[in-house]
Amino acid sequence: MAATIVSSAGLRLNARARSSGAASSRVVARCESLPSQIRPPRLVLPLAPHATRDGPDADASGPRLPSDLRGVTLRTQHVAPARLSRASLVTRAVATPAPVTVPEPEQRVAISAPRPDVAMPNMQDPWNDPKWKDTKWTVYRDVAYDLQPFYDKHPGGEWLLNLAIGRDCTALIESYHLRPEVSTARFNKLPVLEDFPVTAVPRAPRPNDSPLYNSIRDRVRKELFPREGKMEHRMGGDGAAATIVGTAVACYALYANFTGPIAGAMLGLAGAWIGLTIQHCGNHGAMSPKTWVNNALGMTDDLIGGSSLMWRYHHQVSHHIHCNDNALDQDVYTAMPLLRFDARQPKKWFHRFQHIYLFAAFPLMQLAFQVGDIKGLFTRDCEGAKLHGATALELATVVIGKIAHFGLLLGPLAWGASGAAVAAGVASFIAVQGMVLACTFAVSHNVAETKVPEDTGGEAWERDWGIQQLVTSADWGDKVGNFFTGGLNLQVEHHLFPAICFVHYPAIRKIVAEEAEKFGVPYANYRTLPGIFAEFLKFVKDMGTADQIGDVVEAKHKNKSMCPLGFA
Numbered sequence: 001m002a003a004t005i006v007s008s009a010g011l012r013l014n015a016r017a018r019s020s021g022a023a024s025s026r027v028v029a030r031c032e033s034l035p036s037q038i039r040p041p042r043l044v045l046p047l048a049p050h051a052t053r054d055g056p057d058a059d060a061s062g063p064r065l066p067s068d069l070r071g072v073t074l075r076t077q078h079v080a081p082a083r084l085s086r087a088s089l090v091t092r093a094v095a096t097p098a099p100v101t102v103p104e105p106e107q108r109v110a111i112s113a114p115r116p117d118v119a120m121p122n123m124q125d126p127w128n129d130p131k132w133k134d135t136k137w138t139v140y141r142d143v144a145y146d147l148q149p150f151y152d153k154h155p156g157g158e159w160l161l162n163l164a165i166g167r168d169c170t171a172l173i174e175s176y177h178l179r180p181e182v183s184t185a186r187f188n189k190l191p192v193l194e195d196f197p198v199t200a201v202p203r204a205p206r207p208n209d210s211p212l213y214n215s216i217r218d219r220v221r222k223e224l225f226p227r228e229g230k231m232e233h234r235m236g237g238d239g240a241a242a243t244i245v246g247t248a249v250a251c252y253a254l255y256a257n258f259t260g261p262i263a264g265a266m267l268g269l270a271g272a273w274i275g276l277t278i279q280h281c282g283n284h285g286a287m288s289p290k291t292w293v294n295n296a297l298g299m300t301d302d303l304i305g306g307s308s309l310m311w312r313y314h315h316q317v318s319h320h321i322h323c324n325d326n327a328l329d330q331d332v333y334t335a336m337p338l339l340r341f342d343a344r345q346p347k348k349w350f351h352r353f354q355h356i357y358l359f360a361a362f363p364l365m366q367l368a369f370q371v372g373d374i375k376g377l378f379t380r381d382c383e384g385a386k387l388h389g390a391t392a393l394e395l396a397t398v399v400i401g402k403i404a405h406f407g408l409l410l411g412p413l414a415w416g417a418s419g420a421a422v423a424a425g426v427a428s429f430i431a432v433q434g435m436v437l438a439c440t441f442a443v444s445h446n447v448a449e450t451k452v453p454e455d456t457g458g459e460a461w462e463r464d465w466g467i468q469q470l471v472t473s474a475d476w477g478d479k480v481g482n483f484f485t486g487g488l489n490l491q492v493e494h495h496l497f498p499a500i501c502f503v504h505y506p507a508i509r510k511i512v513a514e515e516a517e518k519f520g521v522p523y524a525n526y527r528t529l530p531g532i533f534a535e536f537l538k539f540v541k542d543m544g545t546a547d548q549i550g551d552v553v554e555a556k557h558k559n560k561s562m563c564p565l566g567f568a
């Protein structure tokens, strides 16, 4: 049996069904109509591998088929491919004989992407309703809670808890706590907000509904951290932290005494090392069991020119929860229109040169962050996530951080360095740090196999979160890369376990690889940084000319302007 399914984004799926017995046949969905350079060889249908959805009576809480395939009776089958290649995006499904229903074009529903922290259209607005406006509300699995009684008691600290305020926190809760039964049990002690308009709050993904994720996490708990409750998953990074801080202090001493482009470049390298490692892991609450240590290390981001507050919202709420989602992960769309990292974004004539001018744009990344941080302070919005829970102290860190950062950079003027030497040193610092950070961040989510066409997974919150993390991230290198990038080279492991200290990722990686193979989910893995960087450049070049796929999906920005100055 062979059928052609045309997706809502105009993709043509050739569903080949080979008879393998009277009752079932095997279907391989293959994406054929995209230009070869942007097309993953096979299309992922991110269904939970052991889950079934056999028609309209299936459990409503279970995984849902991509909208194009609704009507096709599919039952997923556990398949262990003989060899996992970095480019194989495979889902095989066992189909019970049933007619393949191809939706007519007019029946196709455009994917809407309500912004996660703005009221759904035509619903009550708990963010602005005086009844709820000042409540520290959160929604966990369709129930609204008041977090106030837990405010000073959260073992992960107040700043992380604040991320949950004013949104559906399900994905944050279930991806951050290694013992989900402990963290979710705490909800039983929190006041339920009975008449809260829960349906007005856009739903978050539900990691605990992912069999793949649950399976990996169970093994990580049992095999790597059997002494449960001892917080060992947040230990082990002290030596790395001391080395990195020591290096940064030494580089600053060099810069202070020999101010100029070379010392500025050295300081830029040290700043990038901080940015990749201790600030990142600290802001995730994963460098230490002590909250104050995580907060202090997290604030090194402010010293190197970023903002720890903006980073927590941007990175953890927007990027981690919706990794590589075209409309909800701000890392995908904020580089537009300058850089096009996704074929679903509109193409401009100059994108064909982006693989060249990218080398001029990346060194300026930090300047873009500076503008974004200041804007975010006024708008209480970092583009991908509103700062609903940010306290006055957290907001103050943005201002204090900028003063400290520029104070350090311009400090040599106070003890006699010339303006030209300081200017050269600062320029060199900004360019080197920006280049290193941008390159290291970008490769992990911008190679061909990390881009899954939008319409393969249904609505953002419906997708299997575990599979979504695997198929949108790529690993490279091993322990050495892990030390120098704070685990960002093992991006898949980092996305699955953001609250585990990076020193444990190489061990977790073995479990991830085995489970991915068992579940038949592709796991992208490059041997070296140059290897993945070459693929990244090729991908950026391809994106410069690739035809646009489908409609542009944008998050809806109802209540967009919260800023008295009219920003946003």
Ligand code: HEM
Binding pocket: 138, 147, 150, 154, 155, 156, 157, 160, 161, 162, 163, 164, 169, 172, 173, 176, 177, 178, 179, 182, 183, 184, 186, 187, 229, 284, 285, 286, 316, 499
């Ligand atoms: C919204 C309600 C939340 C509740 C009820 C809650 C509950 C808890 C509980 C009970 C623990 C101790 C866990 C254990 O001992 O195994 C914990 C730890 C922790 N929480 Fe939360 N939490 C919430 C929100 C968050 C958020 C939004 C984040 C991150 C963005 C977060 C990050 C952490 C971290 C990093 C720890 C440290 C220990 C660990 O890794 O389990 N929590 N939380």
